[in-house]
Amino acid sequence: MAKKSINILIFSGIWSFIIGILTALYLNLINYVIDFIWGYFNHHSNFSLRPAYPFLICIPFGIIIGFLVKKLGSYPLTIEEVLHDVRKSGKLDYHSWWKSFTLGLLSLGAGGSIGPEASTTVLTSGMINWLGDKIRLMTTHYKSWVHVWQIGIDKDTLLQSPKFSELFRTKNQKKWFITFNILIGLIGTILIFKLFPEEGAFGIHERPIHWSWTILWYSLIPLIGGMLFAYFFLYLEKIFTRVETWALPALLKATLWGIVLSILTLVTDYALFSGEFHIVPFSKTALSYSPLFLLLIALIKTISTHVGFAMGWRGGKIFPAIFASVAVGAAIAQFIPIQPAITVSLAVVASITIILEKPLLTAILLIFLLPISLAPLIFITAYIVMVIHKFLLKKIGLKSLIY
Structure with missing residues (x-):
């Protein structure tokens, strides 16, 4: 019995390590694909075909996605x-x-x-x-390591x-078993991120903060602004989910969104x-834009995310929401006399706390x-905003705004 338990632990550890590698490789693959298709567009502002380039990419891809x-x-x-599938059936x-x-990529x-978080969550x-x-099968049916390393799973045997x-x-x-495998997967x-590093938004960002009373x-202003934007973001999400029910062919909807998205690039x-890779650079240059244009960016980003999703271009919404929140925070920062980094951070924390x-999770992210x-300010703000949010939900008789 002890030998069998050790075999299971070794088996799960090796496969957890492989799962961690495959997850990182998928994220890197996304970056490579985007850079291959859009690299010249992103890095050469004087590109002669720049205004037309999104039309040349988004419309053909829209046709493929729709099909x-x-x-x-x-x-x-x-x-x-x-999460719904897991709660309902206990598995995915x-x-x-x-x-x-395929469709995520x-x-x-x-x-x-x-964002990549949706397809990555499904795959992982x-x-x-x-x-x-596989571990369930090992405990009762498999006696040979040859069977253990087979990818296929017999459904009838699994039911037993x-x-x-x-x-x-x-x-x-x-808990110990799950924690062990999570650590091995990490x-x-x-390891993959170290071997094949990709410049991204995540990391420890240092910036001098000037604290004052x-x-x-003034902190209430970005907090209220961030919360209002979050409610606006969730309201538009609810509105645009109706687009999914439109009696239009999937091919037409996805192609139409390719056209609309291309047109939106003429504005920004x-x-x-x-926005994942643009969040940090954007936060450093956002104050050079007018408050009105920053709010326009936030609006376009929100519409682009929700409508595109409803038209068949599906994926995660967390990073677009963070990016749009940064734009809102930067707009507010131009009107109050405290450090912009603090203003933007407060607005983003307030917004994402409500959206998620x-x-x-918001604070850690x-x-x-x-x-x-x-x-410390991020953690405190997240919990204060959540208390206010729950209070407001209770007042209107709702448990959640997530649909």
Whole structure:
């Protein structure tokens, strides 16, 4: 029995390491694809075909995306849809992983204003579910290591196996096993990022902060501004989800969005992409734009994300929301006499806390995007905003604004 447990631990550790590697490779692949398609456009402002280039990319990709949505369905699943499936059935169907992979990569590569977190969540969660099923089979059916390393899973045999939670004697044993495999997976992910580094938004960002008592008086302005933008962002999300029900062919909707997205780039290039790699550079130059244009950028980014998603260009909305929130914060910063970095950070924290409705997750995420010296302020602000948000929800008789 002890030998079998050790074999399972070794097996799960090796596959967790591989899952971590594959997750990192997928994220790097997204960056390589985007850079291959858009690299010259992004790095050469004097590119002669620059105004026409989005039309040459977005419209053909829109046709391809529309065709695949018609054939395969609406993919990738969102994080909310993944969590719903897991709560409903206790697992995620990983047999359709290639649909999320294909459509997710196409929408991102085409310049859609969506983030990689949706397709990455589907792929990683699917691999984790597959690993859980393999471990279930190992405990009761597989006697040979030859069977252990086979990718395929026999569904009939799986039905006869105990549930994953039943494999452990105690809850602590289960927590230890899961924590061990998560850490091994993170090592695999970090290894790939070290071997194939990609310049990104995440990291420890240093910026001198000038603290003063005036921050207490003026902090309410960016907090209110960020909260109002969050409610606006969620309201538009609810409005534009109706577009998905329009009785239009999937091919027409996706192609039409390719045309509209191309037109939006004539106003600002920030209509493209999730904004993940532009958040930090944008925060350093945003004050050079007028407040009105910054609000226009936030509006275009929000519309580009929600409408594009509803038209078949599906993906994550977290990074576009952060980028748009930075634009709103930068607009507010031009009207109040405290350090812009503080104003922008407060607005972003307030906005993302409401959009995610998870203060701890919001704080941890934003610590890697905002100046690290603001970490205590980020945590405090996230929880204060969440308390206010819950109070407002209770007043109107709602439990959540996430649809």
